[in-house]
Amino acid sequence: MGNKSSLMLREEEIAQIQDETGFTPNQIERLYSRFTALDKNDCGTLSREDFLRIPELAINPLSERIVHSFFAESHDDRVNFLQFMKVLAHFRPIRKNRENRLNSREEKLRFAFSMYDLDSDGKISRDELLAILHMMVGVNISEEQLTSIAERTILEADTNNDQMISFEEFCRALERTDVEQKMSIRFLN
Amino acid sequence: AKPKKERTFVIAAVEFHRVETPFLIGVWIFFASIAKIGFHMAPRLSKMFPESCLLIFVGVLIGAILLSTHSVHVQPLTPDTFFLYMLPPIILDAGYFMPNRLFFDHLGTILLFAVVGTVFNTLTIGTSLWACGQTGMFGCPTPLLDMLLFGALISAVDPVAVLAVFEEIHVDEVLYIVVFGESLLNDAVTVVLYHMFEAYTEMGASRLMYTDFLAGFASFLVVAVGGTCIGVVWGFGTGLVTRFTNEVRVIEPIFIFVMAYLAYLNAEMFHMSGILAITFCGITMKNYVEANISHKSHTTIKYTMKMLSSSSETIIFMFLGVATVNNNHDWNTWFVLLTIVFCSVYRIIGVYIFSAVANKFRLHKLNTVEKFVMSYGGLRGAVAFALVLLIDPEVVHLQPMFVTTTIAVIYFTVFIQGITIKPLVKILNVKTGEKRKPTMNERIHERFMDHLMAGVEDILGKHGNHHIRDKFKRFDNRFIRPFLLRNYQGAEPKILETYSKLAMKDAIEYMQRNASTI
Numbered sequence: 256m257g258n259k260s261s262l263m264l265r266e267e268e269i270a271q272i273q274d275e276t277g278f279t280p281n282q283i284e285r286l287y288s289r290f291t292a293l294d295k296n297d298c299g300t301l302s303r304e305d306f307l308r309i310p311e312l313a314i315n316p317l318s319e320r321i322v323h324s325f326f327a328e329s330h331d332d333r334v335n336f337l338q339f340m341k342v343l344a345h346f347r348p349i350r351k352n353r354e355n356r357l358n359s360r361e362e363k364l365r366f367a368f369s370m371y372d373l374d375s376d377g378k379i380s381r382d383e384l385l386a387i388l389h390m391m392v393g394v395n396i397s398e399e400q401l402t403s404i405a406e407r408t409i410l411e412a413d414t415n416n417d418q419m420i421s422f423e424e425f426c427r428a429l430e431r432t433d434v435e436q437k438m439s440i441r442f443l444n
Numbered sequence: 445a446k447p448k449k450e451r452t453f454v455i456a457a458v459e460f461h462r463v464e465t466p467f468l469i470g471v472w473i474f475f476a477s478i479a480k481i482g483f484h485m486a487p488r489l490s491k492m493f494p495e496s497c498l499l500i501f502v503g504v505l506i507g508a509i510l511l512s513t514h515s516v517h518v519q520p521l522t523p524d525t526f527f528l529y530m531l532p533p534i535i536l537d538a539g540y541f542m543p544n545r546l547f548f549d550h551l552g553t554i555l556l557f558a559v560v561g562t563v564f565n566t567l568t569i570g571t572s573l574w575a576c577g578q579t580g581m582f583g584c585p586t587p588l589l590d591m592l593l594f595g596a597l598i599s600a601v602d603p604v605a606v607l608a609v610f611e612e613i614h615v616d617e618v619l620y621i622v623v624f625g626e627s628l629l630n631d632a633v634t635v636v637l638y639h640m641f642e643a644y645t646e647m648g649a650s651r652l653m654y655t656d657f658l659a660g661f662a663s664f665l666v667v668a669v670g671g672t673c674i675g676v677v678w679g680f681g682t683g684l685v686t687r688f689t690n691e692v693r694v695i696e697p698i699f700i701f702v703m704a705y706l707a708y709l710n711a712e713m714f715h716m717s718g719i720l721a722i723t724f725c726g727i728t729m730k731n732y733v734e735a736n737i738s739h740k741s742h743t744t745i746k747y748t749m750k751m752l753s754s755s756s757e758t759i760i761f762m763f764l765g766v767a768t769v770n771n772n773h774d775w776n777t778w779f780v781l782l783t784i785v786f787c788s789v790y791r792i793i794g795v796y797i798f799s800a801v802a803n804k805f806r807l808h809k810l811n812t813v814e815k816f817v818m819s820y821g822g823l824r825g826a827v828a829f830a831l832v833l834l835i836d837p838e839v840v841h842l843q844p845m846f847v848t849t850t851i852a853v854i855y856f857t858v859f860i861q862g863i864t865i866k867p868l869v870k871i872l873n874v875k876t877g878e879k880r881k882p883t884m885n886e887r888i889h890e891r892f893m894d895h896l897m898a899g900v901e902d903i904l905g906k907h908g909n910h911h912i913r914d915k916f917k918r919f920d921n922r923f924i925r926p927f928l929l930r931n932y933q934g935a936e937p938k939i940l941e942t943y944s945k946l947a948m949k950d951a952i953e954y955m956q957r958n959a960s961t962i
Contacts (some may be wrong), residue, residue, distance in 0.1 A: 428885035
């Protein structure tokens, strides 16, 4: 049974979230209603199953990684609303003349990088890249071909010859990409 | 009576009239191409002026020579030659090499400008001219419907002129796709408004009923959606045909050109938008055709298309120049001046209003500089000219004046705006872009970001761009690609394609560096 009062956002919570993520109160309330809609057990937190119940997300090739990225900061296997919002804050569009906290270009890139870097050693190894390629490309491609693609990709980005892509190398490889644009979503007010 | 000539066997004879038409066409193309080489050999000239200006200038010179010698009485730029032979190659080239991703990402803004913007311009220009006509300053009666007809043909931004000028200045890709996309998609609106006002003029203003306006709106939907559908169907058809050409590689390029051209004619046949049809045919076929045909055929298609479109463009501008020089001009200073003023002013107002609307929904907001370049890049060109020639002078008595004014507006936009846009882009510090092939990292990580964003949109329960693209890709991979492609290679053909292109490039470079080792 859900306790109704705990499902309402309190003023100071909104203020805290606003302060930490930069969302406007309206956006926070909108996202909160989405959050409670996803929260099928009414316990104020989301589990992995709650995410994977979304039909489109379940067939996304990267669904496992995307869901995983929401749990990066939580110590158990549930996400509370603040953690949920902190992850989403990475996708806020960058506005000029305004303070950008979690949504700077570097933060966006770091977020993407950490999704590759499963063991969080600060480097993308060949196997980590291959795992992602497997998810995206699917089964019709031979193993050797995928391996050579992964090797070629690492060779291209790797400047210090350690056969891995570090975060600096990752940023340099995406220098010409409009990351600000590609990793932003317009949140409704 | 003439003395009867004795018939003898003639060793050599001149029979010009037999080859006249093809010969003249050949000479035109020859001169246009020679002129083009000439500009590139004079670097200072081509740095200062856009090529289109110089071509019009050469055209005027040739026209003056022809007029003074009274030698050739052909009007080279007729509406039919323009719409049936010169326009399709340019539009096919534009559609086939359209950056699909960019185009669909900004489709909302493009449609807003192309549809609402063009209607806005037509109505404002038409009624303003009519209002000025009421004061009697033009010295001739100016019926409202005639003015609206003129407004419809003059307010369409021209894809040929925009391409010719924007290709040279390399502005940022977002700015480019918005202006260029607008010029391509506004054809549907122009065609409908033009035919609508033409029909209204013939019917006479007094007998118009509101149902006629509703019919106009319905016909817009038919023309736009019908043209697009015809294009998409022929595009899929091309994909399907090229699936079976692996035994006869030499005819591969033919299918691309013929089927796209048929799509265009097919749409024109039903009075639908041929420009939309051939654009969408190019957009649709590209993905499937490129996977099916051989590497060499692809190179052939690419270069043939570039050659056809650039020569068409060259000829169009030269013909515009030639067509200017004739005796049937009806110059009306006030009308010309006011048309130019209204065209520029309403373009600017329109861009400001509609970009304010678009910015409410856009991630990347259009800033002041971009708005300025967009309103400044609204060039008018040969489409307007061909349309004005199509007007029947028996029905619309002001037609000669419209022709002269249209030419004046084209000259104004191509010369004044075309020449100043390059320095302006530099002064305003507009972001410039360059086309390039993606690296392996960019391809993979950008694809990765797409999936990520689609996932995030699903979590938010928001059906945005990424969500729709994701849905289409899934549909494409499951139902379309397996049928249209000869060897279907899984979900991410682009990653493989980039890989094989880069591998090929490496191999060629290696061969060149180490030629002696082989």
